[in-house]
Amino acid sequence: MPLILKNSSTHDESIALLANVLNKDKEALLQLLLSVCKRKTLNRIINCPTYPVRKMTDDLEGRLRLFKQSVAPDPYGMSNALAVLCESIIDDKRRKEMGQYFTPPQVAKEAIDLLNLKNEETVLDPGCGTGIFALGILRHLAQEREDVTGVKYLGIENDPILALSTAISLDWVGAPETWRVLFSDFLLVELKQHGEGFRENEVYLEDIGFKRIDAIIANPPYVRYHRLGERNGIVTKLGISMFSGLHSFFLAHSSRLLRSGRMVFLLPLEMEETKYGSDLLRRLEDRFGISRKSVCFDKKSCTWSVFKEQGPRMKESILNHESILFTLFQFVSRERPIEPPSERVPSEQRRSKKEITALLTSLALVHRGISTGANGFFVLTNSFVEKIELSVDARRRYLNKVIPTKIQLPNVFSDKCWNEYKESGEPCWLLSLPSDEPAERFPSAIKKYIRMGESKGIHMLPTCKNRKPWYHIRVGNPPNLVFTYMSRGYPRFVYNEASAFNLTNLLSIYWRVPSCRFFDMAPRVTELLNSDLRNWIDQKSVGRKYAGGLIKFEPGDLRTMPVSKHTLNELSPGLQYFSAT
Numbered sequence: 065m066p067l068i069l070k071n072s073s074t075h076d077e078s079i080a081l082l083a084n085v086l087n088k089d090k091e092a093l094l095q096l097l098l099s100v101c102k103r104k105t106l107n108r109i110i111n112c113p114t115y116p117v118r119k120m121t122d123d124l125e126g127r128l129r130l131f132k133q134s135v136a137p138d139p140y141g142m143s144n145a146l147a148v149l150c151e152s153i154i155d156d157k158r159r160k161e162m163g164q165y166f167t168p169p170q171v172a173k174e175a176i177d178l179l180n181l182k183n184e185e186t187v188l189d190p191g192c193g194t195g196i197f198a199l200g201i202l203r204h205l206a207q208e209r210e211d212v213t214g215v216k217y218l219g220i221e222n223d224p225i226l227a228l229s230t231a232i233s234l235d236w237v238g239a240p241e242t243w244r245v246l247f248s249d250f251l252l253v254e255l256k257q258h259g260e261g262f263r264e265n266e267v268y269l270e271d272i273g274f275k276r277i278d279a280i281i282a283n284p285p286y287v288r289y290h291r292l293g294e295r296n297g298i299v300t301k302l303g304i305s306m307f308s309g310l311h312s313f314f315l316a317h318s319s320r321l322l323r324s325g326r327m328v329f330l331l332p333l334e335m336e337e338t339k340y341g342s343d344l345l346r347r348l349e350d351r352f353g354i355s356r357k358s359v360c361f362d363k364k365s366c367t368w369s370v371f372k373e374q375g376p377r378m379k380e381s382i383l384n385h386e387s388i389l390f391t392l393f394q395f396v397s398r399e400r401p402i403e404p405p406s407e408r409v410p411s412e413q414r415r416s417k418k419e420i421t422a423l424l425t426s427l428a429l430v431h432r433g434i435s436t437g438a439n440g441f442f443v444l445t446n447s448f449v450e451k452i453e454l455s456v457d458a459r460r461r462y463l464n465k466v467i468p469t470k471i472q473l474p475n476v477f478s479d480k481c482w483n484e485y486k487e488s489g490e491p492c493w494l495l496s497l498p499s500d501e502p503a504e505r506f507p508s509a510i511k512k513y514i515r516m517g518e519s520k521g522i523h524m525l526p527t528c529k530n531r532k533p534w535y536h537i538r539v540g541n542p543p544n545l546v547f548t549y550m551s552r553g554y555p556r557f558v559y560n561e562a563s564a565f566n567l568t569n570l571l572s573i574y575w576r577v578p579s580c581r582f583f584d585m586a587p588r589v590t591e592l593l594n595s596d597l598r599n600w601i602d603q604k605s606v607g608r609k610y611a612g613g614l615i616k617f618e619p620g621d622l623r624t625m626p627v628s629k630h631t632l633n634e635l636s637p638g639l640q641y642f643s644a645t
Contacts, residue, residue: 078134079145082127083152090153092127094225095119097146099128101232108231110246110272113224135236140203143233144169146194150229162223163285163310166193167330171359171392172200175281175328178357178394181205183214185278188321190250190314192219193226195233197281202237217243218274220250246272251298251317258320269321277321283330284314290526303347305340312344319348319395327352327395330359335391337608337616345393352395359392422632424593425623428545429574432619433566434494436537437527439469441517443491443567452509459493462510464539465564466494473548473558475594476587482562494565499536539565543572545590549617554598555607559590571619585634592631600625 086093098118106112135145147166154164167175181187181201189197198219205212217239221227227247234243246253252266269277287310295313299306302316311331318327335341345354424430436442443466449459465482467473468490474481486492495513503511514535517523523534531537542563548555549571557573566572601607607615 078130079148082130082134083148085127086149086152088153088155090225092124093149093153094228095121095124096127096131096149097225097228097232099124100131101228101235105228105231105235108234108241108244109227110244111248111267113227113247115224115228139237140199142236143193143195143199143229146229146233147196150194150225161287161291163287164193164223164226165283165286167196167283169196169200171283171330172196173204174357174359175283175330175392176200176204178328178392179279179281179326181215181279183209185214185325186216186218186274186276187279187281188274188277188318189217189219190253190280190282190318191284192221192230192245193283195219195230195245197283198230198239198243199233199237201281202234202239202243213240213242216240216274218269218272219245220248220253221245222247222249244272251313253317253321255321277323278325280318280322280325280327281329282314282318282327284311286311286332304344307338308340308344311335312340315348316344319351322397324397326397327393329393329395331391331393333391335393337618348395352397355394355396357392357394422627423623424625424627427576427627427635429572429576430547430619430623431543431572431574433546433568433570433572434466434537434539435527435568436494437525437531438517438522439491439567441520441522442495442537443469444493444495445489445491446486446493447489449493452513454509455507458507458510462495462497462506463493464496465542465562466492467546467560467562467564467566467570468492469567469569473546473556475556475590476559476561477546477564478561482564492564494537494539495535496537496539497533497535499533499538503533541574542566544575544586545573545593547571547573547617547622549619549622550614552614554594554601555615555617557590557593557597559586561586571617571622589631589635592634593627596628596631597625599628 086096094116095118098115099120106115131145135142150164151166154162159165176197179187179201181204187201192198198217201215201217202212205215217234219227219230221230224247227245230245234245246267248265248267254266254268256268256270269275289307289309292310295306298313299308302313302320304312304316308316311329312335315327315329315331318329331341335345348354444463449463454463467477467482468485471485471490482492497506497510503514506514517535522528528534542565543560546558546560546566547570548558550569558570560566601615606621607617608621609615
């Protein structure tokens with residue numbers, strides 16, 4: 065049963081039956097939609113595409129009767145029913161390419177409540193899908209007032225079937241004529257005040273009767289950057305990172321169209337966790353006050369729930385390991401108040417440097433682990449190394465010890481641990497071929513392995529194709545410590561006694577205090593750092609919380625960890641450390 069159905073106000077099993085009948089048959093769904101719509105329905109679509117001629121057949125009549133019976137009890141459930149049917153014709157590959165994930169009714173209701181539409185306002189719905197937000201807004205307005213004509217609506221959709229679905233949903237509930245659907249790429253929609261068009265086929269809102277936008281509500285398509293095509297120009301126009309997903313394009317472009325007012329966006333939590341996302345949010349905070357609500361999807365029961373965040377971290381009791389989190393971001397336009405000049409603090413009131421505890425960044429470098437781009441190719445088991453018959457000399461030159469992923473790390477990762485994992489079949493060898501050695505000089509086994517990788521397209525993967533040559537991985541020196549930056553319960557520092565390299569599942573810690581006794585007492589220092597870390601988490605509620613008590617630390621977060629005086633004295637008695645800013 066489609067996930068949207070389990071969260072829908074349309075409970076009739078006939079929709080599920082109809083979805084099964086339409087399975088992957090796009091033409092059958094389109095004929096069903098055409099049999100529902102009228103001429104005035106198509107008139108709602110600006111730049112209306114050309115649809116095929118309607119063909120009434122015996123099987124279509126039966127499907128149409130079944131469809132009308134299922135949505136008759138609740139007209140506002142039309143958009144949810146159409147979402148179920150549209151899901152039935154989209155395979156997983158196409159869904160990922162287009163980023164088409166329909167909004168559950170409970171989440172739509174929460175977003176609409178946040179939007180708080182007022183009379184005489186115009187709302188924009190980029191990527192409107194089947195009109196779930198549109199009908200949710202109409203239901204909300206109808207419950208609050210008799211006349212809903214004071215509010216204007218414009219949905220934007222570049223999929224012809226979805227644009228038609230939204231028009232049908234609006235017509236089904238008798239929406240005002242000012243509620244329209246624009247068939248266009250949202251990123252081509254512009255305001256004339258922005259000057260000359262950036263690309264061909266741009267559509268100006270003023271030309272289609274929408275001179276002002278007061279509010280924007282969106283569940284934008286979730287498409288990662290490596291699935292997008294040429295985008296250099298639009299990235300420059302929007303001022304965002306090349307690594308941004310399509311949802312970031314929608315958010316940045318919406319902020320350009322909205323001169324004042326508010327936006328409500330359903331976005332993945334990674335917007336706060338990634339550099340491209342956090343940079344964009346930080347930039348928007350100059351114009352908007354941003355509030356958040358967490359949206360939790362439980363994979364076991366296929367149900368959605370929305371709840372407010374409690375302080376910097378969400379209540380662990382709400383989450384479990386079978387949940388996925390999104391976030392409703394509410395952006396409320398604001399004018400930044402002029403802050404009074406700060407008064408100079410008298411020197412006698414300043415804290416003495418001797419009282420300031422050191423931050424980890426003053427003692428160590430914190431970096432991400434090695435990103436191979438294809439662990440299955442570059443990280444090898446010992447049995448595979450033996451199978452390809454590498455010589456002892458070749459192993460010494462081209463292979464490095466690496467800490468396996470998905471293992472339970474001890475407090476000290478020793479050579480004994482590494483050998484045990486190697487013998488148990490874990491991938492423990494990192495293939496690191498030098499960039500300055502011509503490929504023709506590699507042993508025949510290595511050259512054959514490279515050709516095999518190219519035949520599988522490894523060299524075309526995003527990370528690999530940006531390296532020259534693609535198979536070269538820069539390794540540097542193994543870290544002194546590694547850090548389990550994403551873990552359930554408390555994260556940990558682990559002493560890397562084996563001097564093995566680590567991948568992106570761990571952070572790399574390189575000790576840089578010149579006079580410390582770290583190498584003489586590494587296990588003890590590791591124990592003290594873990595104690596400081598636990599105290600920091602308990603006292604300051606640091607770390608980013610995910611489902612099931614998962615805590616995540618980015619390198620920038622970990623660098624600000626305070627190191628206690630007790631740990632500093634253990635490292636190097638008598639030395640004075642100062643906090644970094």
